[in-house]
Amino acid sequence: MIQFLDLKSVNEQYQNELKEAFAKVLRSGSYILGEEVAAFEKDYAEYCRTRCCIGVANGLDALRLILRAYKELGQLREGDEILVPANTYIATILAITENRLIPVLAEPDINTYNIDTAKIDEKITSRTRAIMPVHLYGRLADMDTILEIARARSLLVVEDAAQAHGATLNDKIAGSFGNAGGFSFYPGKNLGALGDAGAITTDDSQLDECLRALRNYGSQVKYENLYQGFNSRLDELQAAILRVKLKYLAAENNRRRQISEMYLKNISNPLVTLPQAAEPSGHVWHQFVIRCPQREKLQRFLGDRNIQTLVHYPIPPHQQQAYRQFNHLCFPITEKIHREVLSLPVNSVMSNDDADKIVDAVNEFRC
Numbered sequence: 001m002i003q004f005l006d007l008k009s010v011n012e013q014y015q016n017e018l019k020e021a022f023a024k025v026l027r028s029g030s031y032i033l034g035e036e037v038a039a040f041e042k043d044y045a046e047y048c049r050t051r052c053c054i055g056v057a058n059g060l061d062a063l064r065l066i067l068r069a070y071k072e073l074g075q076l077r078e079g080d081e082i083l084v085p086a087n088t089y090i091a092t093i094l095a096i097t098e099n100r101l102i103p104v105l106a107e108p109d110i111n112t113y114n115i116d117t118a119k120i121d122e123k124i125t126s127r128t129r130a131i132m133p134v135h136l137y138g139r140l141a142d143m144d145t146i147l148e149i150a151r152a153r154s155l156l157v158v159e160d161a162a163q164a165h166g167a168t169l170n171d172k173i174a175g176s177f178g179n180a181g182g183f184s185f186y187p188g189k190n191l192g193a194l195g196d197a198g199a200i201t202t203d204d205s206q207l208d209e210c211l212r213a214l215r216n217y218g219s220q221v222k223y224e225n226l227y228q229g230f231n232s233r234l235d236e237l238q239a240a241i242l243r244v245k246l247k248y249l250a251a252e253n254n255r256r257r258q259i260s261e262m263y264l265k266n267i268s269n270p271l272v273t274l275p276q277a278a279e280p281s282g283h284v285w286h287q288f289v290i291r292c293p294q295r296e297k298l299q300r301f302l303g304d305r306n307i308q309t310l311v312h313y314p315i316p317p318h319q320q321q322a323y324r325q326f327n328h329l330c331f332p333i334t335e336k337i338h339r340e341v342l343s344l345p346v347n348s349v350m351s352n353d354d355a356d357k358i359v360d361a362v363n364e365f366r367c
Helices: 007-012 015-028 035-048 059-072 090-097 143-153 205-214 236-246 249-266 295-304 321-326 332-340 352-364
Strands: 052-056 081-085 102-106 128-131 156-160 180-184 198-202 219-221 288-291 341-344
Touching: 007 015, 015 035, 015 236, 035 052, 035 198, 035 236, 052 059, 052 205, 059 090, 059 156, 059 180, 059 198, 059 205, 081 090, 090 102, 090 321, 128 143, 143 156, 198 205, 205 219, 249 288, 249 352, 295 341, 295 352, 332 341
Parallel strands: 081 102, 081 128, 128 156, 156 180
Antiparallel strands: 052 198, 180 198, 288 341
């Protein structure tokens, strides 16, 4: 069986360093917001070329805390509108609604799966305060256009960079384009912890100060609470693990690009739509997502040939029961994407032989 993602093998590559990182934390006797968190925040800020990095408990909290901090700082108010792509994972929408803000869904570009910048203007109203682009599947959104629109209308830009660790364009990197960026280090991400973890990047020192308090019960000084905050701190052990794995992120991303290039060059089945290649460094291939109108048949066909695939994602947010108030909305492009997408295995421990087998199997598929 070609697994979709063999996390055991991914992490076994670094097991000696990971064991030493664990031992170092154990010996330290400091397990909450200690030296490892501070060191990872420094390392990741440098990696993302931002002034600040704030470690938090997970990717959802990263986005949720950014929006909450902007409310505390008076830049957002309850009922303000946030533009967001309709085909994102539900976490992006949850971060907005949990802050009692209004998600305004916009269709994606069918070729890139990121928000269609040509459709942003028609969604902007007098209540719009921010755009939240999602670098879906590891491909950077069209940030130059998004930032131009935002500057012209004095809008905040909050990047959902949960799937785009290391994606770059014109010497800028995911998480450094907008006012702030939210990252997830869920184990299956390009930079994955051994549990839940997340981070926020920003150049805004005032936002940084507010976020550091919000993640820690709203407190900067113990037992003195400036805000009604959260308990959303990056775990000391996960920070130590992430410091080890960050050293290898560039190499792992390059391997993902190699596998993806094999798919792009060699999959020729006319029943399958391949993802559009971006600038080489502008895509880190968190997922390699094809489309097929007979997705379920193709998935069964590949499964019968011992190839594991996944669907990211089968149901768009506006059709979820959790958002019944949006169930009447119609987003044809989003709905087409969610009906047809299928993710092929792509990760740093895949062999070329496995990639060749997947190519051959996809090309053999017939209705």
